Amino acid sequence: MSFANFKDNIDEGDTAILYLSANSMHAIEVRPKIKNKKDELIENVFQTTYGALKVRDLIGKKYGSKVELSRGWAYVLHPTPELWTLTLPHRTQIIYTPDISLIIFQLEIRPGSVVVESGTGSGSLSHALLRCIKPQGHLYTFDFHSHRVLLAQEEFANHGVAEFVTVAQRDVCEFGFGEELKGKADAVFLDLPHPWKAVEHAADVIRESGE
Ligand SMILES: C[S@@+](CC[C@H](N)C(=O)[O-])C[C@H]1O[C@@H](n2cnc3c(N)ncnc32)[C@H](O)[C@@H]1O
Known part of the structure; x- marks a missing residue:
């Protein structure tokens, strides 16, 4: 529900923007688990150039905060049309x-x-x-x-x-x-x-x- 109104914290189901740099951003659906090719539910781990992010760790974090990746860090931003x-x-x-x-x-x-x-x-x-x-x-x-x-x-x-x-x-x-x-x-x-x-x-x- 994150495009409807601004809010402070990330909820499950939001679309959050992972900001690595001005030229490297990703929209992430905040779901702790996703389905693999065999249709099994597995941990949702998002891969970036600075390593992996366990998507469930975003839940409850403040929009705008810094999050750790396995080989670096990124900011997690509130989505906007831009x-x-x-x-x-x-x-x-x-x-x-x-x-x-x-x-x-x-x-x-x-x-x-x-x-x-x-x-x-x-x-x-x-x-x-x-x-x-x-x-x-x-x-x-x-x-x-x-x-x-x-x-x-x-x-x-x-x-x-x-x-x-x-x-x-x-x-x-x-x-x-x-x-x-x-x-x-x-x-x-x-x-x-x-x-x-x-x-x-x-x-x-x-x-x-x-x-
Ligand atoms: C360039 S895209 C639009 C991009 C959109 N403005 C955006 O910012 O994401 C053009 C779209 O027009 C659709 N389209 C082309 N001819 C059409 C028609 N006669 N009636 C309805 N849609 C049409 C195409 O399927 C395509 O998805």
């Missing part, structure tokens, strides 16, 4: 923080905004949008790739932000964003190979005063 962008599993090309800042600024996205996005991709932009619009706003994010949709849904649930986002599988160039969103969006953002094919559909969902 750190997630730097550590997320890449399923696609992603949008990075400097561009995300400009997008949010130019679209005037704020707490309470209803935002429509396509494609979801790796969820880099989505995480930043979610922090900005919650708790009253909502993100509708569309991708035509079913596995990416599934993984994004799982990540939003693991990160405690699922209630603020609806992930749908759809080819938005062909089928648009759906009747139910007509005239509802404050902002639409398209990160697609052929965005011009979805512009008419975007115009359908945008509110009269929207961007």
Whole structure:
């Protein structure tokens, strides 16, 4: 639940950022045990260039504290959209923080905004949008790739932000964003190979005063 609100201590199930250096960070799901290839539950040991970390040792530690690895040390940081962008599993090309800042600024996205996005991709932009619009706003994010949709849904649930986002599988160039969103969006953002094919559909969902 660690993306939903800031908190002091690490709980089981959080996603924490292991910071070795500015160029070496890892997002870790804080689970004491994981399944191996034979489907057996084993101790979750995360390997880094400075040695191993027993993930269960993170539970109860303060975010920001220094943790020992078998051949060195690291800091364990609270997750933010910026750190997630730097550590997320890449399923696609992603949008990075400097561009995300400009997008949010130019679209005037704020707490309470209803935002429509396509494609979801790796969820880099989505995480930043979610922090900005919650708790009253909502993100509708569309991708035509079913596995990416599934993984994004799982990540939003693991990160405690699922209630603020609806992930749908759809080819938005062909089928648009759906009747139910007509005239509802404050902002639409398209990160697609052929965005011009979805512009008419975007115009359908945008509110009269929207961007
Ligand atoms: C570059 S990625 C988006 C990356 C995302 N903005 C991020 O920051 O992680 C483009 C995504 O658009 C999806 N896509 C491409 N054409 C599409 C279409 N016609 N309808 C819906 N999704 C589409 C792809 O499957 C891919 O996941």
